[in-house]
Amino acid sequence: MELFQGLVAVVLDDSIALSHTADALAELDVLAGWALLARECGYCRPVLDEGDGLEIIEGRHPVVEQVLRSADTVTARGATRAFVPNDTVLSCDDAQIVLLTGPNMAGKSTYIRQVALITLLAQVGCWAPAKSCRLGLVDRIFSRVGASADLARGNSTFRVEMNETANILNNATDRSLIILDEIGRGTSTYDGLAIAWSVVEHLHRHPSRGPRTLFATHYQELTQLEKHLPRLRNFSVAVKEWNDEIVFVRRVIPGAADRSYGIQVARLAGLPLSVIERAKTILAKLEGDDTAVSLPSPQARPKKKITVAPADDSQLNLL
Ligand SMILES: Nc1ncnc2c1ncn2[C@@H]1O[C@H](COP(=O)(O)OP(=O)(O)OP(=O)(O)O)[C@@H](O)[C@H]1O
Ligand SMILES: [Mg+2]
Numbered sequence: 001m002e003l004f005q006g007l008v009a010v011v012l013d014d015s016i017a018l019s020h021t022a023d024a025l026a027e028l029d030v031l032a033g034w035a036l037l038a039r040e041c042g043y044c045r046p047v048l049d050e051g052d053g054l055e056i057i058e059g060r061h062p063v064v065e066q067v068l069r070s071a072d073t074v075t076a077r078g079a080t081r082a083f084v085p086n087d088t089v090l091s092c093d094d095a096q097i098v099l100l101t102g103p104n105m106a107g108k109s110t111y112i113r114q115v116a117l118i119t120l121l122a123q124v125g126c127w128a129p130a131k132s133c134r135l136g137l138v139d140r141i142f143s144r145v146g147a148s149a150d151l152a153r154g155n156s157t158f159r160v161e162m163n164e165t166a167n168i169l170n171n172a173t174d175r176s177l178i179i180l181d182e183i184g185r186g187t188s189t190y191d192g193l194a195i196a197w198s199v200v201e202h203l204h205r206h207p208s209r210g211p212r213t214l215f216a217t218h219y220q221e222l223t224q225l226e227k228h229l230p231r232l233r234n235f236s237v238a239v240k241e242w243n244d245e246i247v248f249v250r251r252v253i254p255g256a257a258d259r260s261y262g263i264q265v266a267r268l269a270g271l272p273l274s275v276i277e278r279a280k281t282i283l284a285k286l287e288g289d290d291t292a293v294s295l296p297s298p299q300a301r302p303k304k305k306i307t308v309a310p311a312d313d314s315q316l317n318l319l
Contacts, residue, residue: 046122058085084250102237158186223256
């Protein structure tokens with residue numbers, strides 16, 4: 001106890017110098033960590049300016065990339081899975097909103113998150129996982145991703161989604177970066193589509209500029225908005241079809257996707273074959289009942305009655 005108290009007294013005598021040293025070492029630790037990361041993982045030095053653009057060439061998701069580098073990423077066919085880099089160009093007054101469609105599992109969420117992470121890393125002073133990166137400073141990064149409930153505080157999953165969306169729409173400025181992942185998925189198809197649609201229109205409401213936004217969605221109807229909103233650009237994550245199988249190539253390309261391949265992904269996940277076959281039948285029937293929408297007003301869209309034959313062939317009203 002005597003020895004310990006002696007030590008405490010010595011430390012207390014020098015407490016100010018010691019805490020300054022600890023602060024300096026902590027900062028050095030972060031900077032050395034970033035430097036090592038930048039060198040070992042091929043990060044680039046971002047260029048930050050006062051403009052309102054964002055240009056990332058060959059950007060990567062820093063975490064997914066690391067996971068894929070680890071030992072267990074050799075596929076069943078023996079190929080190594082490497083992270084596929086993608087470019088991003090956004091600006092407040094030109095390509096303001098990227099509407100990203102594409103199949104399940106294609107890489108949409110990864111892509112929009114990587115843009116937010118690269119922006120964050122660049123603005124805190126770290127190098128970024130990209131070949132090159134030029135960023136007009138952002139004031140805040142807003143994200144609405146994933147599904148979570150807040151039951152203890154009386155919020156359902158959808159209510160949380162809407163709370164977060166409201167926060168974004170009420171607080172984003174032209175200098176903000178917004179990523180929205182599948183807005184509207186937590187409610188009925190038509191309610192969700194209508195909300196997603198009007199959120200996009202709201203973000204584009206100013207005649208000449210608005211916050212840089214990445215919007216991932218399975219509502220392919222929204223891709224028609226490109227004809228009406230001059231600052232919206234359709235992009236999709238490419239896949240290849242091969243013998244009724246889907247091959248993910250992870251490339252973000254200009255243009256809209258026309259299918260989600262949800263049933264193929266459900267089969268990959270191991271849903272019972274009978275469920276998959278039945279889902280295919282229902283899908284064929286639903287797609288036969290044309291569900292096309294007319295722009296520009298969601299309210300003007302007639303409520304469609306979709307009927308599907310259930311397993312015993314009697315008619316079942318879905319809507
Ligand atoms: N650029 C990429 N290179 C390599 N692998 C990737 C890439 N992007 C995504 N992946 C892999 O694909 C998986 C699925 O990606 P992600 O969740 O982004 O798909 P998604 O399009 O959002 O699908 P969903 O519509 O089902 O939400 C990720 O877990 C990741 O392992
Ligand atoms: Mg996703």
